[in-house]
Amino acid sequence: MMKLLQSSDLQEEKVRILRSLGIASDPALIQRTLDFSLSSDVRSQDTVSVIGGVTGSVEGRRLAWKFLQDNWEELHRRYRGGFLLSRLVSSTTGNFASEAMAVEVEEFFKLHPAPAAERTIQQSLENIRLNQRQLERNVDEVKKFLTAFK
Numbered sequence: 001m002m003k004l005l006q007s008s009d010l011q012e013e014k015v016r017i018l019r020s021l022g023i024a025s026d027p028a029l030i031q032r033t034l035d036f037s038l039s040s041d042v043r044s045q046d047t048v049s050v051i052g053g054v055t056g057s058v059e060g061r062r063l064a065w066k067f068l069q070d071n072w073e074e075l076h077r078r079y080r081g082g083f084l085l086s087r088l089v090s091s092t093t094g095n096f097a098s099e100a101m102a103v104e105v106e107e108f109f110k111l112h113p114a115p116a117a118e119r120t121i122q123q124s125l126e127n128i129r130l131n132q133r134q135l136e137r138n139v140d141e142v143k144k145f146l147t148a149f150k
Helices: 002-007 011-023 027-037 044-053 058-070 072-079 083-093 099-111 115-147
Strands: none
Touching: 011 027, 011 044, 027 044, 027 058, 044 058, 044 072, 044 083, 058 072, 058 083, 072 083, 083 115, 099 115
């Protein structure tokens, strides 16, 4: 994928390739993708797409959230007043599904305020709690469905 990225002349194609880097299932590759997102090889405005690209799996979401926390100062500096900060917050937090994660997200943003993304933070917290309730409500049906594919 990196060879494709380097050989591409079209920015649209580069962005698609950057997003697809996160599809990996190996946590080490996901982490490499996240680290790469902040490199000089990725345009600042494309970093959010790269980070969001890893959030399609449970492991990817966990790693992206940790990456956001570990690199908050740099990410907040880059996107502090723009819509990209909201996109970043939404993509790294909105798909969790436990009260523990809702509390963790809430506590993080209490310690690291992001006024430009406050509405998005509140929406993410609401989504996390809705996801949790949906899982609790449908746990038996989900188990039954998944058991059928063993």
